[in-house]
Amino acid sequence: MSQFFWKISFGLLAITQITQAWKLVCYLGSLDNSKSVEYTNAAELITSGYFNITKKTIVHAHGYRGNLTTQGTDLMMATCLSKPDLNCCAVDYAEEANFGQIPYLNFPLVVAKAYLVQNQLAQAWKILWQNGMKPETMHVMGLSLGAHVCGNAARTFRWLTNQTIARATGMDPAKPSYDGAFSIMPRIDQSCADFVDIIHTDTNRNGMATPTGHVDFFPNIITYRKTGVQEGCPPINYVENPPLSPKDACSHRRSLNLYVDAWCGDDQLLAAQASDEDEWASANFVPKVIARIGESIDTTLRGQFYLRTAGEPPYGLGEAGLTAQ
Ligand SMILES: *[C@@H]1O[C@H](CO)[C@@H](O)[C@H](O)[C@H]1NC(C)=O
C-alpha cells in the first residue's frame, strides 16, 4: 500500500513538472558531429542518417547531476565511435538530473524526473522500432541513476511493444530510492532485457548492493569492505568527501571505467562465479565458471561473479584476479 502510494506520488510530481527538456543524442563519426531530438521526433535520427537500423546500437545514460561531458559519458561515446558499425547514442537529461539545484536535497525530485525521462525514452525506442530498429541489436546502459533510467525504459519498451531489448548493462546503479531502506522505485533487473549485467563497485555508499541482473560483478569486494574504496581510489571520509565529490565518486565511477577498459582491449577482466563473497574469499575456493566484463561477455552465464583488479588501467589481472588472495 505505502509503496503504491509513493509511486503514485512520484508519478504525479513528475507529471506536474513536464518540460521535455531531455534529448536523445546520436553521434556520427566523432563527438563533434551529433543530432539531438526530443523523444517524439526520434524517427528523425533514422531519416537524418545518425541512427542506421542495420547496425548494432549503444545507448548510454549519465547519472545524477551529470551531463554529456561529465561522468564518463563522453568517454563511453568516444569508445563506441572508435568501433566499426555501431550507432552511438546518449540520453542527455542534464536538466532533469540537475533539477532543483540544491545538492542532495533535490535527489527525490531528480528521481521523479528520471521516472518521466525513462518512460519517454521507452516511447522514443518504440518510435525507432516502428521505423525499423531491431530490439535484438540494442544494448542500453547507464551509470548510477542512468542505469535505472535505461533499464526501466527497456522494461517499459517491452510493455509497449511486446519486444525485448537484447541487453541492459548497469554501471553501479544508484542506491538511494532504488535499493535498501526507502527503496520505492522500479529498478534495473532481469525483467528489463534478454540479458542484464551489472557492475557493482560502491555498494556501501552510492551504489546498489543487491544483485538484480542475470550476471552481477563485484570487483575488489573484499578490499572494498576493508577500506571503503576500490583499488587505487583515494581514502574517503564522510565529512570531507560528501557523496559524489571527486574522491567519493572514484569507486562509483570505476564501474564505467572497467567497462571502457575492457572495451578498449583489456581482455584480462576475468571474474569467478561464487554464491557469495564469503565463498569467493575462502582459502579453498577454486574458480570454475568464469565471466569476462565487457562487450564480449557470454550471455548464457548466470550468477554473481567476483574479481580483483589493478588500481589503474589496464585493470585486468587475468587468472590472478580470480581469487580473493
Ligand atoms: C547503414 O549501414 C550499412 C552498413 O554499414 C551501410 O551499407 C548503409 O549505407 C548505411 N545506411 C545509411 C542510410 O547510412
Ligand SMILES: *[C@@H]1O[C@H](CO)[C@@H](O)[C@H](O)[C@H]1NC(C)=O
Ligand atoms: C556539464 O557539467 C559540468 C560540471 O557541472 C559543467 O562545467 C559543464 O558546463 C556542463 N556541460 C554542459 C554542456 O552543460
Ligand SMILES: *[C@@H]1O[C@H](CO)[C@@H](O)[C@H](O)[C@H]1NC(C)=O
Ligand atoms: C508477445 O510475444 C510473444 C513471444 O514472441 C508471443 O508469443 C505473444 O503472442 C505476443 N503477444 C502479443 C499480445 O502480441
